[in-house]
Amino acid sequence: DVVMTQSPLSLPVSLGQPASISCRCSQSLVDSDGNTYLNWFQQRPGQSPRRLIYKVSNRDSGVPDRFSGSGAGTDFTLEISRVEAEDVGVYYCMQATHWPHTFGQGTKLEIK
């Protein structure tokens, strides 16, 4: 199985400051169709996960543009340009290139 390793696992951030989460994969996520199926999810307290980013850098509908994704191959990053109070929660990277699809351990973002 593809192992997804996130860092940091805990991320205290002041309001208005940037935040960055890294996700490293144990093998390439480039599919045979040429796409890289790396997603980022946000899970707010008490809610189900919500996809923010798909195929590395594409924002889902309704996702604020302060969220951005980047990376290639086996190294990926989620960045939040200016953290807001509503961003508190756990963030997961997830690969959908290989079966079984796998998630990172999660990064808990809290307001400092």
Add this chain to the structure above:
Amino acid sequence: EVQLVESGGGLVQPGGSLRLSCAASGFTFSSYWMSWVRQGPGKGLEWVAIIKPDGSEKYYVDSVKGRFTISRDNAKNSLYVQMNSLRAEDTAMYYCATGGRDPYWGQGTLVTVSS
């Protein structure tokens, strides 16, 4: 509006069985891969099973192979998972979701395996 509504969760004894259902609306259900994803209490996410739009292909994570069966009824816009030989480690919130390459998730149904 896209909706995925799970049902069927509850308390079951170890070794018991449970069938979860998911009612889909607001999108063309028959065109999407569909999945079950679970999250143990205070834990991370695990993709449990996935099924092709026409039901012809199904894949399972190793920990549930031979015990769980995913199925769908496109005429009823519904997804199911039959869970047999349940273990304490199957205790989790179970989410119905589209395939890993699509964005839709339900709110989950809680399964507790305990004597």
